[in-house]
Amino acid sequence: MDRNNHWKLETANCPLPSAPEIQVMETPIAIDGRRLARPKKTRSRAQVLAPAAGIVIAHLLPLTLFYTGTRWQDWAVFVGMYVPMVFSVGAVLHRYFSHRAFKTSRAFQFMLGILTCCFFGDPIGFTGKHRIHHRYSDTRNDVHSPRQGFWYCWFGSLFDDGLTDDQVLHAASDLTKYPELMWLHRYFYVPALILMAVIFAIGGYTMLITGYVLSWVVITLHGPCTVNYFCHRGKSRRYATPDDSSNRLWVSIYLLGEGWHNNHHYYPGSARAGFFKGEIDGLYSILKFLARVGLIRDLRVPPQSVIEAGRKGEQTCA
Ligand SMILES: [Zn+2]
Numbered sequence: 001m002d003r004n005n006h007w008k009l010e011t012a013n014c015p016l017p018s019a020p021e022i023q024v025m026e027t028p029i030a031i032d033g034r035r036l037a038r039p040k041k042t043r044s045r046a047q048v049l050a051p052a053a054g055i056v057i058a059h060l061l062p063l064t065l066f067y068t069g070t071r072w073q074d075w076a077v078f079v080g081m082y083v084p085m086v087f088s089v090g091a092v093l094h095r096y097f098s099h100r101a102f103k104t105s106r107a108f109q110f111m112l113g114i115l116t117c118c119f120f121g122d123p124i125g126f127t128g129k130h131r132i133h134h135r136y137s138d139t140r141n142d143v144h145s146p147r148q149g150f151w152y153c154w155f156g157s158l159f160d161d162g163l164t165d166d167q168v169l170h171a172a173s174d175l176t177k178y179p180e181l182m183w184l185h186r187y188f189y190v191p192a193l194i195l196m197a198v199i200f201a202i203g204g205y206t207m208l209i210t211g212y213v214l215s216w217v218v219i220t221l222h223g224p225c226t227v228n229y230f231c232h233r234g235k236s237r238r239y240a241t242p243d244d245s246s247n248r249l250w251v252s253i254y255l256l257g258e259g260w261h262n263n264h265h266y267y268p269g270s271a272r273a274g275f276f277k278g279e280i281d282g283l284y285s286i287l288k289f290l291a292r293v294g295l296i297r298d299l300r301v302p303p304q305s306v307i308e309a310g311r312k313g314e315q316t317c318a
């Protein structure tokens with residue numbers, strides 16, 4: 001199967017860099033016949049160390065809660081953050097901005113962009129990188145393949161994915177025409193800082209660490225890394241895609257439907273990742289609700305031909 005057939009069909013409005021603009025690696029493709037070399041570094045040492053230090057500190061800060069203690073209100077905020085955090089990454093950054101799986105107004109699009117900056121990052125940065133992941137999944141130009149090693153796939157690509165900002169902007173060129181999204185691309189940290197200040201003002205240190213930092217680590221940081229790694233390694237594949245993508249029930253429970261990753265790689269333009277009965281997809285339920293109240297519209301779903309292909313597919317279960 002042509003690797004790009006479905007990608008071309010589903011992302012016709014989402015231009016990607018042509019092949020020469022992605023740096024072709026000169027290092028050998030395979031070390032052991034399967035493992036791939038990591039992309040060449042494009043960031044300075046300071047650009048790598050700053051986010052790495054931030055992630056280490058975010059893991060250490062919750063340990064201070066053993067000394068300070070917590071209140072039920074802190075844990076209520078922790079629980080309350082779960083759906084907004086999963087939604088902002090899975091439904092907004094991924095299904096909306098990266099794959100244009102539904103439509104909305106420009107004003108609500110901007111609100112969604114602010115939401116994603118509160119919890120994960122800006123739409124243009126995520127979209128550019130994610131489209132390049134689809135374009136080169138599990139090849140040497142992928143930005144986070146398990147074939148490049150566990151640590152690189154899980155953390156390394158967060159610090160240095162081998163892409164330049166120009167490549168990211170080019171891959172998300174349908175979004176760069178919006179000045180408000182470009183502003184978020186430059187100042188992605190502003191909404192998160194404001195939210196943290198508000199939580200601190202309301203509930204103090206323990207609410208900030210429990211309700212924002214700990215939930216960010218557990219949900220927003222490790223959630224997408226879980227998909228990037230475990231959903232490119234399993235054997236549960238409905239569709240014979242030319243990559244290693246697989247479906248994982250437990251990831252879909254954890255991330256409200258984002259674990260149906262083999263379905264997603266076969267037909268990425270769908271607002272629904274669970275194509276079949278039993279493939280639970282909480283994010284799609286939320287999107288249907290938002291469409292019903294008029295905030296979004298034109299949710300795209302897989303055509304019957306894709307459903308039929310899945311029924312006849314590999315159907316191997318991990
Ligand atoms: Zn993937």
Ligand SMILES: [Zn+2]
Pocket residue numbers: 094098099130134264268
């Ligand atoms: Zn995707």
